[in-house]
Each structure stands twice: as structure tokens, then as C-alpha cells.
Amino acid sequence: MTQEKGFHVAVVGATGAVGQQIIQTLENRKFPISQLTLLSSARSAGNKVEVNGTEYTVQEATPESFKGVDIALFSAGGGVSKALAPAAVEHGAIVVDNTSAFRMDENTPLVVPEVNEDDLLKHNGIIANPNCSTIQMVVALEPIRKKYGLDKVLVSTYQAVSGSGAVAIEELTEQTKAIINNEPFEPAVLPVRSDKKHYQIAFNAIPQIDVFTENGFTYEEMKMINETKKIMHEPELSVAATCVRIPVAVGHAESVYIEIGTEGVTAADLKELLKDAPGVVLQDDPANQVYPMPADCVGSNDVFVGRIRKDLDVEKGFHLWIVSDNLLKGAAWNSVQIAESLIKLGLVK
Amino acid sequence: MTQEKGFHVAVVGATGAVGQQIIQTLENRKFPISQLTLLSSARSAGNKVEVNGTEYTVQEATPESFKGVDIALFSAGGGVSKALAPAAVEHGAIVVDNTSAFRMDENTPLVVPEVNEDDLLKHNGIIANPNCSTIQMVVALEPIRKKYGLDKVLVSTYQAVSGSGAVAIEELTEQTKAIINNEPFEPAVLPVRSDKKHYQIAFNAIPQIDVFTENGFTYEEMKMINETKKIMHEPELSVAATCVRIPVAVGHAESVYIEIGTEGVTAADLKELLKDAPGVVLQDDPANQVYPMPADCVGSNDVFVGRIRKDLDVEKGFHLWIVSDNLLKGAAWNSVQIAESLIKLGLVK
Helix, strand or coil: CCCCCCEEEEEECCCCHHHHHHHHHHHHCCCCEEEEEEEECCCCCCCEEEECCEEEECEECCHHHHCCCCEEEECCCHHHHHHHHHHHHHCCCEEEECCCCCCCCCCCCECCHHHHHHHHHHCCCEEECCCHHHHHHHHHHHHHHHHHCEEEEEEEEEECHHHHCHHHHHHHHHHHHHHHCCCCCCCCCCCCCCCCCCCCCCCCCECCCCCECCCCCEHHHHHHHHHHHHHHCCCCCEEEEECCECCCCCCEEEEEEEEECCCCCCHHHHHHHHHCCCCEEECCEHHHCECCCHHHHCCCCCEEEEEEEECCCCCCEEEEEEEECCCHHHHHHHHHHHHHHHHHCCCCC | CCCCCCEEEEEECCCCHHHHHHHHHHHHCCCCEEEEEEEECCCCCCCEEEECCEEEECEECCHHHHCCCCEEEECCCHHHHHHHHHHHHHCCCEEEECCCCCCCCCCCCECCHHHHHHHHHHCCCEEECCCHHHHHHHHHHHHHHHHHCEEEEEEEEEECHHHHCHHHHHHHHHHHHHHHCCCCCCCCCCCCCCCCCCCCCCCCCECCCCCECCCCCEHHHHHHHHHHHHHHCCCCCEEEEECCECCCCCCEEEEEEEEECCCCCCHHHHHHHHHCCCCEEECCEHHHCECCCHHHHCCCCCEEEEEEEECCCCCCEEEEEEEECCCHHHHHHHHHHHHHHHHHCCCCC
């Protein structure tokens, strides 16, 4: 990374759950910042945020906010990205967008640096950050795909509520207290704040993340299906997903079944491969009860993989258990990592 | 059912989480009881339990306890069943065993009445009640297997802690309180009380239920695989399972992918079939956010099925979400239901 030069970085959605993690990640990575602009909706404008010991006042995001900005990290919802990302690009900024607004746009690269960093070279001003549950899965599966081929992916997720924002963490906490104290409560956020009905998440599992599409899959499930194919450049890959919210604050887990393209591969081969894979930490020692869990992954940028075993019936079939901090590798860290890749590849200014 | 005649019923493990549910279920079903004997380990003997308004003193289970008993419902762990079930049979009782002790014994029927009630006719004194996570799955899949054939089953479970007994519910509750109050805690029960390490279950997901086998699958996963084949009389069926404990007290959920034996079947066909299937309640209306959830199933004997959708790539592939009260259909109710079937078929005395 060019440490000599600094960049003017804007964070859009600076007061949100992911925005806060982006700011924290920029600090932790000592990201080369010459100027920092923190932006939000009108409602949150005026808030104070301390970054690297300096207090910043959050400003309302408008098209004019992006004058002179080199890199704009968007995480304020798809509507804000659609409205303002093109303006940011017109002002000369490169946008890293952590919403679903441009992910499936064919002119927008959808990037997980461990998988398809080169797609950044084809950018048209906006780079999309994939859905959290997709990112951790493709980081774990890409080394397998590259070496052995990949024909089929079936995933069932165990997703943390923080994917629905800080307000969902608050709901989980308050609801849990109410149930333990035998007090009444009224679900209002999960499964989807804007949807018609809301359900208890504490001590429950809700098989709905995002709203339903016509085919009976939810948008979250279709994101995993479509984004995986796009990131891996495998349009013919068979992918299916069932996405479930569970009462965990931070950390997504995934039970994944795959069929690879090569016969004669063992679980030991996959473990050996993933042991040294970029962004992956192998935690797989059943004899000593070593496997990844959401509670252990919080605060780490890595993707943790364990429970790797060969299917008992299908020669090319394998099972894996994949866990990662959905706010970091699933969102903030992958966005900042894209920005670092852009600088490394000489694509910023 | 022969309401005129009453039977001498023994409950072994009467003070445990499942034993309590068995007693409750016998009451609710107005089971024809002429005499009731409540048995337990020496440690719990002497406890008082009220049944149908009468107070019973729990006695220590010994081989002699079964003199004159017609039906003995065992739910006190595999060791107790292995030690005492043969003695009960010698004394003339029929044993319904809710442990894994005899499930895979080829001379012991493994029965879910909606699926293979006729297997009771071949009994040799002991009938095994399957594992909780297996029961609810085969109730939902059997109508599909019968009509369309079944080639493949892949399941990822979301299992409640009550599968590990009342002590695990207590651990979940106390740990949740500690985390909310920011107090220290020491896991001691989950994932497996007798295993080397114990992990946080509150706000977490643990991909281990029961201990690990040599092939990297846990015993719980192997139970689902082997029991499903045995109950369905489908030794060649391809079955795989990943079993995960989540912070729910009661109610198991399962994300299930199947491949059936017939082409041209639609999700609507499966919904139509399951709408009237024995023991099944269809809850499948995505437009109105209707799907099963653990918190809604507690206290019901039924198996709830929803999120039925056709795979987007595999013509014979379908996805389902299956939820049931693991203490009732998964344990107590299936045991009592077996006892009712035995009476109906004239197999008791």
C-alpha cells in the first residue's frame, strides 16, 4: 500500500452498525487517510464521532458532499446508494457500496478480494460489497473450487440479528430480558422491519431474512444464490440457500454441503488446502471438540471453517461449517479490504 | 382404543424432562391406566409426583419393579434401558424405550406410528422410540416418499437445548442472565455433559450434539442417518445430517433438502400432499409470512412444515423447513402414541 500518500475518505452511514465498524476498521488498519468525511441521513447529522483521537461532526449526505472525495464507503441502505453513489462517482470518487443496490448490475464488479480481486480492474466507479452471508461462504469455497472444481452448493444459515442493524441487537436484548423476567413484549423489528408481521427472535429461530420473492425463496436466499455465481464466475453452478435468523447478536454460521468436480478427494485434502487459504482459519479437530462458533469469531476479520467431512454416500460430496463476524468480513472489513486493493492496484486517482 | 380395559403402566425416569412430559401426555390422552408405577434412579426415588389428582411416590427402578407391569415406558438413559428393559420383558411387560440403547438392534422395531406402525407386529418385547430430530423429519417426509419416492435427504438442524435435559434448559437460562448482566459464567452441561469441553450456548450456536464418531460425524448425526433408513425401510437412501444446538429451550427446527424419485412434481403438489398428512400441520404462506417456528410449536403433538419450494437447479429437488416440540412428538408423545398403537393392534397382553 502507498503509505506516503493519503486519501480523502468518506463514510456514508457513519452512525450505523456497519458504519461504526468501518470507522473502527479504518483506524485498526491505519488506512492512509488525508481527510475524513463522515456522512449520514439528516436525522443523524450533527452527531459527534471520535476517530484516531479527533472529533468529527457527522454531516448530512448530499450530492455535493463528495467534492474532492477519493474513496466513498457507502453503508446507509440501498436507497441512499442509488440516490448518491452516481453523484459521488461524478465528483471523481470511487464508491465501495455495502448495499444490494448495484450488486447484480453487470457493469459493477462484486468483489471479495480473496476470490476475485482482479474484477476491480473493470470497475466503472462503483464496486459492490456482497451480502454478508455470501462473503464468508465464497472465501471458504474458492480454494476448493480453484483446485477441484465446484458443481453444487447447498447452504443453511444460522444468522446473527446484527445483519438487521443495531436496532435488531437492541430488540434481541430487550426481548430476552422480558422473557426471562416473564414480562410482556412486542416484536417490532425482526424478521424484516418494513414487512407486515414481526416475530419473537429471543429463544426462537425465524426462517425469513429479507422479504419473500415470487419463487418462495427470500431475497437473502436469492442474494446468496446469485452473488455466489457472479463472484466465482460460475453462472452454471448449482446453488441453493435456506436463510434463518437465530438469537445471536454477532457472527453468522453456515452449514454447507458441496459437490466438487474431482473424484478421490478426501476430507484431509480439503483441510490441508484450507489450512493455508487466504482469509481462512481452519478450526477442525473433532477429537478435541475444536470447531468454529459465532461467540468465538466476534472481532476477527477471518473466516473460520471446521466440521469438514466427506459425505457417506456421494463420492464428490463434502460438508463444512463456516463462521465469521458478519459485521467485519461480512461488511466493514471486506469494504475496507476492497479499498486497500484499489489502492494497491493503483486504481484510486 | 379399548377404553374398557386398563393397563398397568410403568414410567422409568419419571422425574426427568421427558418422563414428566410422558406423565402429562398419559393424562392428556386419558390413557387407559389401571395401575401406575413411577420409577427412577435411587437418587430421585422418594420424590412425589401428582398424576390425575393422585400423589405417587417415585420408587427406585429394579428388575423386580416390573412384576405385573403391562407397558413400561423407559426414558432414563441408555444405560438404564440396557440394564432393566430385558428384565421388564421377562416379567411380561412390553417396553417402549426412548433411548438409543436398542434403536439399531435388528430384532427391535424402531417406530414412528405415522410411518411404520406395522413394524410393531414383529416386536420381541422392546420397541424403540427414535431420536427426536429423526421423528419429526420422517413424519414430514414419509407421505412424499410413499407417493413420489425418495432418493436423497440432506438436513441441517436447529435443535433446542431440552434435548440434553432439564439441566441444559437451566444452563441456557442462567447463562443468558449472566451475559445480560455482564456477570461471569462457567459452561458445564453443553454440548455434551460427559465430554471434555463445555461451551457457551446463550447467544451462540454449537455444531456438536452428542460425541463425535470416527468418521467426523457426531452420534446425533449418525442417528438421523441410520434411523431414517431403518424407519422408512430404505437402506439405500442417501441421508446426511449436520446437527447444531441453538439457544432455544424447546422446539427443534430442520432445514431439509430432498430429491424425490419422480419428475414433474411441483411445490404445490407437495403442499397439497402434506396438508392432509397424518401428524403434519402445513404452515406455508410466504405472502403472509406464515412458516413454522420453534416458539409456536411448544405444547403441540404435531409436526409443522413450511417454506416448501422447488430447487432452482434440480428438477427432483425440494427444500422444506420442519419444526416440532422435541419433548412431545420427538419423545413423550411418540412413546405414548406407540403404546396406544400396541393396544389398538391387540399386542398388549
